[in-house]
Amino acid sequence: MASLKASPLSLQSASSLSSLSQKSLLGSPLRIPTLAREPQKKSTAIAVSRTTKASLFSMKQAPKDSRPTKVQVMHVYEFNERDRRSPAYLRLSQKEVNSLGDLVPFTNKLYHGNLEKRIGITAGLCVLIQHVPERGGDRYEAAYSFYFGDYGHISVQGPYLTYEESYLAVTGGSGVFEGVYGKVKLQQIVYPFKIFYTFYLRGIPDIPRELLGAPVPPSPVVQPTPAAMAAEPQAAIRNYTK
Amino acid sequence: MASLSSSSVFLKIPTSKSNRFALTNPRSVPNHSLPKTPKLVSGTRRIPSRINASIFSAKQASTDPRPTKVQEMYVYEINERDRASPAYLRLSQKEVNSLGDLVPFTNKVYHGNLQKRLGITTGICVLIQHVEEKGGDRYEAIYSFYFGDYGHISVQGPYLTYEDSYLAVTGGSGVFEGVYGQVKLQQIIFPFKLFYTFYLKGIPDLPKELLGAPVPPSVSVEPIPAAKAAEPHAAVKNYTN
Numbered sequence: 001m002a003s004l005k006a007s008p009l010s011l012q013s014a015s016s017l018s019s020l021s022q023k024s025l026l027g028s029p030l031r032i033p034t035l036a037r038e039p040q041k042k043s044t045a046i047a048v049s050r051t052t053k054a055s056l057f058s059m060k061q062a063p064k065d066s067r068p069t070k071v072q073v074m075h076v077y078e079f080n081e082r083d084r085r086s087p088a089y090l091r092l093s094q095k096e097v098n099s100l101g102d103l104v105p106f107t108n109k110l111y112h113g114n115l116e117k118r119i120g121i122t123a124g125l126c127v128l129i130q131h132v133p134e135r136g137g138d139r140y141e142a143a144y145s146f147y148f149g150d151y152g153h154i155s156v157q158g159p160y161l162t163y164e165e166s167y168l169a170v171t172g173g174s175g176v177f178e179g180v181y182g183k184v185k186l187q188q189i190v191y192p193f194k195i196f197y198t199f200y201l202r203g204i205p206d207i208p209r210e211l212l213g214a215p216v217p218p219s220p221v222v223q224p225t226p227a228a229m230a231a232e233p234q235a236a237i238r239n240y241t242k
Numbered sequence: 243m244a245s246l247s248s249s250s251v252f253l254k255i256p257t258s259k260s261n262r263f264a265l266t267n268p269r270s271v272p273n274h275s276l277p278k279t280p281k282l283v284s285g286t287r288r289i290p291s292r293i294n295a296s297i298f299s300a301k302q303a304s305t306d307p308r309p310t311k312v313q314e315m316y317v318y319e320i321n322e323r324d325r326a327s328p329a330y331l332r333l334s335q336k337e338v339n340s341l342g343d344l345v346p347f348t349n350k351v352y353h354g355n356l357q358k359r360l361g362i363t364t365g366i367c368v369l370i371q372h373v374e375e376k377g378g379d380r381y382e383a384i385y386s387f388y389f390g391d392y393g394h395i396s397v398q399g400p401y402l403t404y405e406d407s408y409l410a411v412t413g414g415s416g417v418f419e420g421v422y423g424q425v426k427l428q429q430i431i432f433p434f435k436l437f438y439t440f441y442l443k444g445i446p447d448l449p450k451e452l453l454g455a456p457v458p459p460s461v462s463v464e465p466i467p468a469a470k471a472a473e474p475h476a477a478v479k480n481y482t483n
Contacts, residue, residue: 066308066310067308067310067443067444084341084371085340085341086341087341088333088334088340088341088342090333090342090344092333103333103344105341105342105344105368105369105370105382106341107341107370107371121370123368123370123380123382123400124368124382125366125368125382125384143384143398144382145382145398145399145400145410147400152408153399153400153408153410154410155398155399155410155412157398157412171398171410171412171413172397172398172399172410172411172412172413172422172423172424173410173424174399174408174409174410174424175408177410178408178410178423178424178441179422179423179424179443181422203422
């Protein structure tokens with residue numbers, strides 16, 4: 001992982017920016033919102049609790065219009081192929097040892113669990129919390145998102161421990177993942193270049209088949225297929241996030 | 243220490259010229275003192291099981307765990323250049339916007355009809371990459387919208403300076419406690435005016451004061467003077483400032 005030297009970050013003071021403000025005043029033209037990704041209002045205006053008219057049985061499933069609670073499992077691989085200038089280790093603590101104050105923005109590539117399709121990217125921030133000498137690693141608090149091209153994104157937050165696997169919270173999503181909740185298991189395969197994730201997702205309609213399927217079992221030697229790495233059309237999802 | 247007020251004129255992102263900030267003292271993290279309401283979401287959920295003999299479907303009540311109907315809410319976020327925001331921290335130390343740059347920010351929030359001041363946004367944009375072919379940047383944004391006494395909504399997701407995006411609504415407090423869904427971000431004037439459409443689920447009916455048809459977004463929209471001045475009738479109670 002690239003790390004800045006421990007010297008103090010001295011950035012020169014800003015020159016006049018009024019010219020810049022003028023330049024960007026007339027920015028992008030008015031955009032009429034497209035309806036391409038309007039969320040489907042599939043739930044009726046008044047959600048109905050199931051009422052049983054004459055049955056002796058109590059409800060086992062969630063009422064039809066409430067948030068689905070069944071778990072859907074999805075697998076992805078995150079690879080750092082060292083071509084995104086990531087991570088950017090900001091040694092703001094100015095200490096030799098990783099210390100509170102260090103921030104690590106990052107972005108890596110995301111592949112289907114079966115390693116045959118490029119899906120998109122991860123993007124976010126790791127906040128170094130503490131170095132854990134007895135485990136030879138660090139604890140981070142991570143807040144980042146997984147981008148799935150036209151399908152949308154999933155946001156997560158939680159612990160990233162360089163020395164063991166962890167579960168992060170799924171905080172939400174957009175597109176097909178709108179309204180999602182649940183957790184995701186993070187397993188490091190080759191620190192810090194290969195990570196395998198198992199999502200346990202609830203609260204959304206059935207995930208598109210293209211994103212599902214048995215994963216290649218994690219091991220140090222796994223690699224995406226060459227076609228996926230090249231993001232050839234048949235080996236990448238539509239408008240995969242770059 | 244450079245005066246940041248003159249330099250922080252943008253909503254979120256300035257153009258990628260060299261604007262460097264003296265960083266002699268580490269910036270202390272502002273304490274927002276958010277009331278932390280415990281989330282209701284956990285592994286398993288209690289399912290209401292009701293048996294009654296009525297022919298009519300029971301109306302959605304607050305007894306249901308999480309209402310699923312979508313409520314739409316509109317707000318404008320406007321950078322009036324009076325909050326020393328954003329603070330573009332060019333920590334990558336590169337001329338072009340690059341991974342490593344961080345952009346904390348805070349702007350004013352107005353009702354979609356531009357007649358009331360609601361509060362502020364606060365948070366951080368993490369520069370992910372400069373997207374040369376679109377002439378803009380991709381950020382990962384993590385921030386909150388504050389609505390005075392009503393509470394707040396937290397969001398996380400993509401901020402693209404060159405196109406609309408959808409962010410995840412990750413939670414909220416007050417009247418928004420337990421909220422989920424997504425929000426559409428539309429830039430009107432980069433980077434000063436943004437229009438948001440919230441698609442909110444999981445909460446009881448929003449207070450009427452926050453609802454209503456918005457002024458359609460256009461380059462020239464402005465809050466009414468009373469709202470900008472946050473006069474009592476043109477602002478929500480204890481609007482966040």
